[in-house]
Amino acid sequence: MTTGTSYTVVSNDGTCSSAASASFVNAVQLSTPVAPILSVVNATICSGERAIFQINGAANNIVTYSINGGSDQTVTLSAAGVATVEVVSSMVLVSIELLNISNGNCSLAISDVASVTVQPCSIPKGISPNGDNLNDELDLSFYNIEKLDIFNRYGTKVYSKSNYENEWRGQSDNGNELPDGTYYYVIDFTDLETKTGWIYINREHK
Template sequence: QTVCAADGAFPLPSLTNGVYYSGPNGTGDLLVGTIPVSNTPQTVYIFAAGTLAGCSSESSFTVTFISVEADELSDVEECTRYFLPEIAVGNVYYTGPGQTGTQLVAGQAVEESQTIYVSQGTPSSCYDETSFEVVINNCGIQKGISPNGDGLNDFFDLTAFDVRTLSIYNRYGKKVYSRGNYSNEWVGQSSGGDELPDGTYYFVIEFNNIEAKTGWIYINRER
């Protein structure tokens, strides 16, 4: 007998003849009612003593409990897309509950806000399912910074993006700033730490998971 651990103890069927034991030939523990959940298979013996000395019969079966547990992932929020991470063997992504909708695979990009379901097993047998929310904000890249210490737009904020490298160029095409694994460190300074003059600059943002973006950004310290 193979049963789901999540269903709890295995109920022993009623017998018309014989008694349940944990050992052969009427040895071990007398089993009554149920077999508790266990990580190891348990052999159950049905022993029936005859009316004559030495005359008896016995049969047995094994109860194996199967545990299934779907991975639990935290809700996520991204600007453009979210790449599904690797999950444990036997776990599967779906866009609908109960293994409905579209099956997804690790590494696949989710580009719209939705609920993603992680399942293990099959709904008709041993089954477990979890879910998490993916929120895609379609964040824009700001057009200016005003690094004057007022707490508003003081830095070029790319923390919502997975940035590999940020490069800043002046209007003459000279690179004036560059940083790897960038998040929000640029406040209008050069790579050497000098304050850059107000004006329009151009950026190249290289991401870890999407195509690079280019554009412009304005420094205005008076605002």
């Protein structure tokens, strides 16, 4: 039988048939939605950056969620069954909880939580590598850095270091001292978004 179709039933014993008939509609069978999969793009971000949560499930399902225990919100999964929720927060921890999923006919109560840690991520604006042991190097040892690149004002790369911690003291890749002035960095983290900015070298003793 085809769901949602009307049928007429006639009784027949092989020799004669009943004049009476009946019709009925086959009931639509409803399915319970499947709980979606929740994940985070980056488990740690810098303050002011976006915490990005990804939800994977069935196409066009509607998911109800809350951020940090706030009011309920909804997002509709795409035709590919994917949705992202982006949050900018200065809180130390950003959490999302999935509460319910609906396929338009049935709904399912769920409880799935994911969190993102927010760090200050302050990068020094200058170094003074003059041998006084005060701010002599760019110390980023408290981060997990995949690679650091330093460029001069003309856009030429002058220094590069993978798995960087605190090795740059204003020198070029060949070990020569770079002139005092403004330089630009690109920092690729293992657990944060790539960060760019400027830093000043000043070797003058005060």
